[in-house]
Amino acid sequence: MDERYNFAQAESRWQKWWADSRLYETEPDGARPKYYLLEMYPYPSGQLHMGHVRNYIIGDVLARYQAMNGYNVIHPMGYDAFGLPAENAAIKEGIHPAAWTYENIRIIRRQLKMLGISYDWRREVASCHPGYYRWTQWLFLLMHRRGLAYRKHAAVNWCPGCATVLANEQVSGDGTCWRCDSPVGKKELEQWFFRITEYADRLLADLDGLAHWPERVRTMQRNWIGRSEGVEIDFPVSGLDAVLGVFTTRQDTVYGVTFVAMAPEHPLLPKLLEGNPRAAEVREYVAQARGMSEIDRTSGVREKTGLFTGHHCRNPLSGEAVPIWVADYVLMDYGSGAVMGVPAHDQRDFEFVKKYDLPLRVVIHPLDGPGPHEADLTAADPRYGRMVNSGPFDGLCLDEALAQVADHIEGRGLGRRIVHYRLRDWLISRQRYWGAPIPMVYCDACGAVPVPEEDLPVLLPDTVDFRPRGASPLGTSPEFLAAQCPRCGGGARRETDTMDTFVCSSWYYLRYLSPRFEGGAFRPVDAAYWMPVDQYVGGVEHAVLHLLYSRFFMKVLCDEGLVKQGEPFVRLLTQGMVLKDGAAMSKSRGTSVVPDPMVAAYGADAVRLNTLFAGPPDKDFEWTDQGMEGAARFVGRVWRLVRLWKGRAALPSAPMGAPMGGEERRLRRALHSSLQRMTADVGERQNLNTALAAAMEMVNAAYAYGETVTLSQQHAGLVAEFLDVLVRAIAPFLPHLAEELWQVELGRDGSVHRQPWPAFDPEAVKADEITLAVQVNGKVRDRLTVSASLADQAILRQQALGLDRIHRAVAGRTVRRMIVVPGRLVNFVVDE
RNA sequence: GCGGGCGUGGCGGAAUGGCAGACGCGCUAGACUUAGGAUCUAGUGGGCGGUUUCCCGUGGGAGUUCGAAUCUCCCCGCCCGCACCA
Numbered sequence: 001m002d003e004r005y006n007f008a009q010a011e012s013r014w015q016k017w018w019a020d021s022r023l024y025e026t027e028p029d030g031a032r033p034k035y036y037l038l039e040m041y042p043y044p045s046g047q048l049h050m051g052h053v054r055n056y057i058i059g060d061v062l063a064r065y066q067a068m069n070g071y072n073v074i075h076p077m078g079y080d081a082f083g084l085p086a087e088n089a090a091i092k093e094g095i096h097p098a099a100w101t102y103e104n105i106r107i108i109r110r111q112l113k114m115l116g117i118s119y120d121w122r123r124e125v126a127s128c129h130p131g132y133y134r135w136t137q138w139l140f141l142l143m144h145r146r147g148l149a150y151r152k153h154a155a156v157n158w159c160p161g162c163a164t165v166l167a168n169e170q171v172s173g174d175g176t177c178w179r180c181d182s183p184v185g186k187k188e189l190e191q192w193f194f195r196i197t198e199y200a201d202r203l204l205a206d207l208d209g210l211a212h213w214p215e216r217v218r219t220m221q222r223n224w225i226g227r228s229e230g231v232e233i234d235f236p237v238s239g240l241d242a243v244l245g246v247f248t249t250r251q252d253t254v255y256g257v258t259f260v261a262m263a264p265e266h267p268l269l270p271k272l273l274e275g276n277p278r279a280a281e282v283r284e285y286v287a288q289a290r291g292m293s294e295i296d297r298t299s300g301v302r303e304k305t306g307l308f309t310g311h312h313c314r315n316p317l318s319g320e321a322v323p324i325w326v327a328d329y330v331l332m333d334y335g336s337g338a339v340m341g342v343p344a345h346d347q348r349d350f351e352f353v354k355k356y357d358l359p360l361r362v363v364i365h366p367l368d369g370p371g372p373h374e375a376d377l378t379a380a381d382p383r384y385g386r387m388v389n390s391g392p393f394d395g396l397c398l399d400e401a402l403a404q405v406a407d408h409i410e411g412r413g414l415g416r417r418i419v420h421y422r423l424r425d426w427l428i429s430r431q432r433y434w435g436a437p438i439p440m441v442y443c444d445a446c447g448a449v450p451v452p453e454e455d456l457p458v459l460l461p462d463t464v465d466f467r468p469r470g471a472s473p474l475g476t477s478p479e480f481l482a483a484q485c486p487r488c489g490g491g492a493r494r495e496t497d498t499m500d501t502f503v504c505s506s507w508y509y510l511r512y513l514s515p516r517f518e519g520g521a522f523r524p525v526d527a528a529y530w531m532p533v534d535q536y537v538g539g540v541e542h543a544v545l546h547l548l549y550s551r552f553f554m555k556v557l558c559d560e561g562l563v564k565q566g567e568p569f570v571r572l573l574t575q576g577m578v579l580k581d582g583a584a585m586s587k588s589r590g591t592s593v594v595p596d597p598m599v600a601a602y603g604a605d606a607v608r609l610n611t612l613f614a615g616p617p618d619k620d621f622e623w624t625d626q627g628m629e630g631a632a633r634f635v636g637r638v639w640r641l642v643r644l645w646k647g648r649a650a651l652p653s654a655p656m657g658a659p660m661g662g663e664e665r666r667l668r669r670a671l672h673s674s675l676q677r678m679t680a681d682v683g684e685r686q687n688l689n690t691a692l693a694a695a696m697e698m699v700n701a702a703y704a705y706g707e708t709v710t711l712s713q714q715h716a717g718l719v720a721e722f723l724d725v726l727v728r729a730i731a732p733f734l735p736h737l738a739e740e741l742w743q744v745e746l747g748r749d750g751s752v753h754r755q756p757w758p759a760f761d762p763e764a765v766k767a768d769e770i771t772l773a774v775q776v777n778g779k780v781r782d783r784l785t786v787s788a789s790l791a792d793q794a795i796l797r798q799q800a801l802g803l804d805r806i807h808r809a810v811a812g813r814t815v816r817r818m819i820v821v822p823g824r825l826v827n828f829v830v831d832e
Numbered sequence: 833g834c835g836g837g838c839g840u841g842g843c844g845g846a847a848u849g850g851c852a853g854a855c856g857c858g859c860u861a862g863a864c865u866u867a868g869g870a871u872c873u874a875g876u877g878g879g880c881g882g883u884u885u886c887c888c889g890u891g892g893g894a895g896u897u898c899g900a901a902u903c904u905c906c907c908c909g910c911c912c913g914c915a916c917c918a
Contacts (some may be wrong), residue, residue: 173914216913223914249916304916329916339918348916422917607837612842613856621844624905630857690846693855707873773851778899780851805885819898821850
């Protein structure tokens with residue numbers, strides 16, 4: 001028996017057989033419950049590394065497991081194929097982005113097949129294919145028709161590295177580009193936006209329903225949407241016919257305002273400076289503040305600066321005159337671009353008045369006592385409390401204070417309640433070549449006119465000089481640029497920007513359902529059957545990018561009546577990263593580990609096993625080749641076991657009915673308790689690493705049985721049952737090995753991947769006798785083996801106290817209590 | 833600064849109030865063998881002049897409990913998110 005499992009031969013044979021027998025191709029079937037398993041499709045920038053591979057392997061295990069549970073599983077794959085890297089690589093290497101992309105797709109497809117992932121390859125899509133982006137453009141038109149796509153002039157994020165604009169979500173917290181890490185600047189441009197803010201409330205509210213999403217992701221989206229309820233209060237500017245609107249969530253502190261600060265960009269500022277002796281000084285300050293980079297400007301550690309404008313305004317509640325300052329810590333793009341300074345109750349305002357020697361006034365006292373004297377304050381007290389020094393509002397507390405002040409403001413026309421969001425509209429224009437052209441034309445007579453649906457797709461021209469120059473490469477193609485106005489028939493000019501690739505990926509999960517459908521983005525009946533995605537697997541880095549955009553798209557499509565649900569992804573598993581040298585794998589840093597050499601050396605199943613066994617799916621782990629040997633060892637161990645036992649299992653006289661001895665009952669118990677654990681670990685907890693640990697225990701139990709009972713004496717029926725369960729239970733994890741064992745070694749008909757997931761026998765899991773830990777005062781002193789049916793505590797007590805070591809530990813002391821945890825332990829509480 | 837997560841053998845990790853270290857890697861010994869980087873078996877947290885009978889041990893400290901890696905509080909460290917958001 002020193003033959004070895006020829007994984008290379010078996011794996012390629014079964015991959016071919018699966019493809020030939022169309023095993024993973026699925027169609028809607030009203031008679032069966034569906035299960036949509038989706039992994040985030042990759043950006044084809046080269047080969048897949050272990051980070052991607054982990055994603056797809058986790059998804060594959062879950063897909064195969066659900067198929068064995070009787071679901072009609074759809075499991076598709078495609079490519080997020082538009083994007084800057086294709087263009088950058090093409091510029092560098094002189095290849096066309098399309099050629100580069102399709103070559104990478106070819107490589108990745110081969111890798112995925114090599115790993116034995118159960119995709120329905122007929123459903124493969126590439127977002128750069130005209131058959132796909134035609135519908136991306138169609139969805140743009142849908143947005144436009146619904147008033148959700150609009151063009152506006154704005155100061156937008158500009159990434160010099162990518163030579164294009166970016167959406168807010170695509171600028172990292174430190175002010176750098178999410179893709180290339182360049183510092184992002186601002187540029188005044190006229191651009192296309194999607195009105196995602198219109199859905200802010202629903203995007204926020206529906207997060208509560210996503211019970212099977214990680215709390216972390218929901219929190220990140222909540223923070224990103226950033227809803228805050230408050231009021232905008234109008235402060236009339238003294239001596240001018242103007243009001244300064246000030247947004248606050250703390251209207252209960254309005255009597256504590258001692259200054260008002262406006263952003264350097266505030267549109268009212270020029271008016272304040274007309275004929276103002278301080279104008280020159282203020283302008284210089286404003287120029288300086290606006291010249292600061294975004295990063296410096298928004299850095300919390302920097303000391304706040306400001307300058308008095310020379311004007312005052314009137315607090316409409318107290319009637320008091322307060323100075324208007326311009327200050328760099330006030331942001332134009334949040335709230336109204338002006339804040340009321342309440343130094344006693346806001347730390348930023350506190351620091352500001354300490355620096356510029358402005359007054360402060362305490363207007364909130366703690367609920368349970370007196371407040372501090374102004375002179376004693378060393379920091380602002382931002383807590384809610386009881387209003388004081390606030391005229392008619394004195395004594396009001398908490399919510400009541402907020403509500404009554406807001407009511408008063410609205411009632412007297414001094415301002416209005418406002419719900420403000422941090423979320424901004426989604427900037428989707430990109431000044432790059434390799435993307436879906438925005439299907440609009442500009443006509444001198446008719447303005448911006450959408451391309452008629454029947455004229456889609458607006459094809460990306462092949463021959464364009466796509467070297468970045470800060471303007472859209474498409475503008476260099478006269479043939480592309482020239483268009484006819486769909487409305488008046490006159491000469492017109494095409495939009496030359498392409499769409500953010502996140503637009504493409506916001507709906508790909510729908511295209512999979514009707515991948516070659518010519519009559520629409522997807523067939524509504526297909527979506528009705530397959531949607532929503534039951535399980536989505538992908539990296540957490542898309543928490544507020546792709547996952548927010550997709551939710552927005554789904555809601556729009558729901559409003560349009562094309563889908564029935566407003567949420568695309570029911571269950572989300574954010575798999576951890578595979579690290580190399582403590583950081584995410586990166587091709588540019590040369591820390592990318594690819595699966596190919598390991599598949600060649602150990603087989604796809606061993607790579608799958610090693611990847612899954614390294615840790616829980618949602619946690620990061622450092623890649624190491626160390627485990628590969630062990631993974632390959634387990635594959636061989638299973639194979640040898642089945643080869644050794646199959647003859648015994650195949651005996652015609654292999655009935656389960658033959659009486660079983662202690663060894664048999666022990667093996668059967670190990671089999672079924674391991675199976676029970678695997679079922680819970682895969683199906684409920686999604687802890688695939690411990691499911692595999694259970695599978696290993698199962699196999700170890702078989703070897704242990706083989707040690708004590710020689711082959712010819714082994715219980716043929718039990719051996720047969722064992723092999724049947726084992727091979728089915730490892731099938732989702734080690735699909736090639738399981739198929740080889742099922743069909744070739746066990747000689748069964750049909751694919752193991754079409755077998756039901758084995759059910760564990762609760763009776764078999766029960767032990768005949770159990771070993772209890774016996775503790776004295778919580779310390780384990782001995783163990784006691786008793787019949788599992790023993791329920792009589794008196795007998796248990798007697799037996800436990802009869803143990804030598806227990807007797808000694810208890811001797812001479814009084815047993816106060818006996819605590820019994822059934823099946824686990826007995827604890828005697830004695831006097832110290 | 834705010835919010836969240838984490839901290840367990842030489843290593844990856846297991847145990848979510850009940851026998852700490854499952855499972856695996858690595859290591860040690862043995863068996864088989866011409867050979868072993870194959871395979872199988874056993875051992876493997878630390879301490880001890882007691883090696884089945886004792887003590888210690890889950891970042892540190894306190895607490896709750898018959899019993900704490902697990903719950904509570906304080907502290908330390910690492911990671912992630914947010915960060916002048918008015």
